[in-house]
Each structure stands twice: as C-alpha cells, then as structure tokens.
Amino acid sequence: MVSIFDLLKEYIDSGRIKLDKSKVQHTYTVHDPCNYVRKSQISFGDNYGELSRWVAKQCIDESLYREMCEDYMNNLCCGAGGGAWAMPYDEERLTYGKMKVDQIRDTGAEIVIAPCHNCRDQVMKGLGDEFKKGREGFDMGNYKETLYTWELVSMALDFEPWSEAEIEAAHAERDAQFERDGVELEEEE
C-alpha cells in the first residue's frame, strides 16, 4: 500500500517524471484533507501535510505559493468529509464550508490544490459554484479553480513520446489484452 504522495515523490526524486514549473503560473494554495493529515496522524502516527505542499511546489514556482494554514494538523475540513458530499444535507454542508471559503479568500490564491476527491468536489462544485453565483457569505476572493494534486502534476509534466520499439511492444500487449477480454473498438477511418 502506498499513498499518492509517496509515489509522486518517488517519481520526482528518481527523475522518472520531469516537471516544468513554467507551465502553470498562478497563485495557489494547498488544502489539507482530514484523512491525509489529522486522521492519518491520529491513526498511523504520521501525516502528509508537508509532503502534500512539497509536491505542489514541484509543479508551480514557490513564489506563487500562498499558505492556507500553518498549523495544518488543525486545518479545517472542507465540509464534505465523512461522506457528506453524498448526504442529503446540502445546506449544512455548504454552511460548514463557509469557514473554508474564508480561508481560501484570505490566502488570495487563484488555484486551490485538493489531494482528495471529496474535498475537490466540495471546493470546486460546492463552494466554488456558490461563489460564482455570487451568493452572500461565499466570497472566495481571487479563486479561479480547484485541481487535484495529481491533476496539477499531469499539467506540469514534461515528457517525450515513447520510442518506436516501446510503442510496438505496448500495442502487442494491448491487442492481446483486448483479444482476451473481448474488447472490440471500431476502426478509425
């Protein structure tokens, strides 16, 4: 079992992926998902607060980084944790998120990095949509968009297409797999 942060760090440190910090040039902040930070600390005695910021800073220049909460062990939940994104209590979820709204506004950042599906949905489609509708109490300041940590990494990637030999080998594996699974794609004309 490996966390997304450990794997990304391994790719970056070993040079298996190369990141180009000039591709995204916006101010950004990093949200701390309860599960990766506080609850990880409570359950496993370790957390990803530092590493999560580190990965983001490999993708966008550090001068554009805006801290949301120095004391990340006590950072606030996005408001959609514990399955609340799926629960039928929308108004409670949005009201809960107002504290996150204030935090995001106060950072002045344009991009919020969310290393979690739930948090990303809450910040982008929950809080962000209310902000874009101009709802009172949901002023997120300079906010423009929310990105998954791995989405940001994929945007900053600098990579070459594979070699002919690699492509050929992959196609052979793919064709064998499609044959085994009975997958038939329509031929491109």
Next chain:
Amino acid sequence: MAEEAVKEIKVDRKHRKIGNIAPELADRCYTCGTCAGGCPATGLVPGWDPRKAIRAIVFGMEQEVIDSKWPWVCTLCGRCQYQCPMGITLMRTFRACRSARERDKVPGPIHKGTMMNLERGNNLGIPKDDFLFLLAELGVEMENDEEQPCPGFYVPVDKEGANVIVTINSKEPFGEPDDMKFWWKIFYAAKENWTVSSENWEGVNWGLFSGDDASMKVQVARVIENARKVKAKTILYPE
C-alpha cells in the same frame, strides 16, 4: 415558593451501546467545550454540538444521538478528538453512532451504494463490459490527443506482474471519465508498469462512512485480493 424537586439522573453504564466503545473515556469529559468551540459543525443541527452529544451519551441518552442528524452532519473530521484535553475519542464515538443507525435509515446513497458494491463490485453498479470498453476508448483518445499525444498508451487490465495496481473512484468512469487521464499521463511519463482490475476496482469505501464495518472489510479484502492475483507489489488508492 414551591421547591422544585431535583430529579436524579440514573446512568446505566452497563447497557450503553455507544458508550461501550469507551465508557470510561466518555465519562471523563469535563465539559470544557473545546470540542464544540473548534467544531465547524457546531450550530448546524439545532440542539447539538460535539460536547452535548458526548454528554447525552454519558447520561444514557444515546438513542437520541443515534436518531438525530448530528452524527451525519458531523464530517468525522477529527478536530475535536485531536484537541480534547481528556483524550475522548469523539470522532470514533460519532462514527459508532452511525453504525448504530438502522441500515434502511442511513441518509443518502451511502448504504445503498455499499450494498451495490458488494453485489456488483462498485458503488454505482457499472457493468464490467461497459467499464472495459470505456478504458479502451479513453486509451485511444490519449494516444491520439492533439496537444499531448501519448503513443503506445493503453490501460493495462488484470496485468500479471504489474508493479502498481490502482483503484478507481466510480464517479469517474460514471461521469468524469477524462479525469482518469491525469494519473494515466503520469504513469505514461514515468513508464510505470501498472494495472487496473476488471472487477472490484472501486476505490471509494462507503462502508467507512456509513459505519458498516463488515462491508468495509469485505471491500478492503477485495482490493488486496486483486493485487495478489496479479502479484502487484504496490496498491495505489488515489482517493
């Protein structure tokens, strides 16, 4: 002035359901209010906050907590538990309240999704054939992407000897398929030897949130079994 009789509250510690997970801890609460003061959900459900919920349990009114909306509007974020000076496991206690809710009264889709997962391997009931076809199609799209083509890319399924096996959040194949490409592009660039399972690939464990420990364990066991089958060394849960 007539004297009001002070009613004695009889606390039956033995028969508490919730309190039983740590009755001695709940009883240690000295009502400081640290939990309620720092809880963003305080005030969202009239009559409840974490301190009151713990007090209610201490006084044997646990059924009222279980029947209330409180344990479901609480996001189990853990702030209260992290700061409680008396070491009371509030978050664990509120999750136990969820577990004690009758299953057909679990709000929203998280219980139904859990049952769907046990039956069909993912929370949204996406059929295997549709899933495999979608992965194949998206693979072709990535190979031919105009901005950043990834020639040679495809989604390896049930690939024996893969280094990394990845779970998938069912909302993506269901409604946001292109979002799966973020990780895929990273794997392409890293030339990772990775794979996805054709069955039981769900990465969202709603049993965790609905308080259903048995189903939660079944799901975890399945993911581990999938890794064993292809002899993958590493499981990645990109949740």
